[in-house]
Amino acid sequence: MPGRIVAATKDYLSQWKKTQNRFYTVPIEPSVHGDGTICWAKSQKQTVKITVDAALFDDKNGTDVGLIERDHSGALLLAKSRLFREIMRPSLAKAVAGKEVLSWLKEMRWETAIIESDCLVVQSIHTTICMQSRLGLLIEECKRLMKSLNNM
Structure with a gap:
């Protein structure tokens, strides 16, 4: 369980960092869990x-x-x-x-x-x-x- 929490936290932090980049564009293709693409949308x-x-x-x-x-x-x-x-x-x-x-x-x-x-x-x-x-x-x-x- 702690390993899943750490992995989910790292994934969430990665998503948050990407949303802070003004030049990041959300990919057209759907994201796959864990691939590092943005799951959060404005x-x-x-x-x-x-x-x-x-x-x-x-x-x-x-x-x-x-x-x-x-x-x-x-x-x-x-x-x-x-x-x-x-x-x-x-x-x-x-x-x-x-x-x-x-x-x-x-x-x-x-x-x-x-x-x-x-x-x-x-x-x-x-x-x-x-x-x-x-x-x-x-x-x-x-x-x-x-x-x-x-x-x-």
């Missing part, structure tokens, strides 16, 4: 794009939730993280990350935002299935937050 004007993720840290005995907010040109507006003093299952950590970003968006009152995540839990937000668990409660909270936000 958003429309007046729209922020927020990338959210969670990571588990045994040495900190906790789960860290982080988000990166960028404007339509790709410029970094904000980076934020929060450490929870609890080791969570990955699916629960991702749901916590989703709830955190939605709560933050509601607080910031952005007019239009795009939320990006590699999380399959996001699909659960769009289902009608109700799970009787801590994960289910978090997903229900995400659903309530989504209803209170416009243009997300």
Whole structure:
């Protein structure tokens, strides 16, 4: 697992560095995971794009939730993280990350935002299935937050 995290982090850093180059053009052919091509794309004007993720840290005995907010040109507006003093299952950590970003968006009152995540839990937000668990409660909270936000 640590090897996958390091590889994914290096891939993400490579993508970010390429988006900072003004002269880089996105290839026409589709990218293949791990080939180093750009997977992140700039958003429309007046729209922020927020990338959210969670990571588990045994040495900190906790789960860290982080988000990166960028404007339509790709410029970094904000980076934020929060450490929870609890080791969570990955699916629960991702749901916590989703709830955190939605709560933050509601607080910031952005007019239009795009939320990006590699999380399959996001699909659960769009289902009608109700799970009787801590994960289910978090997903229900995400659903309530989504209803209170416009243009997300």
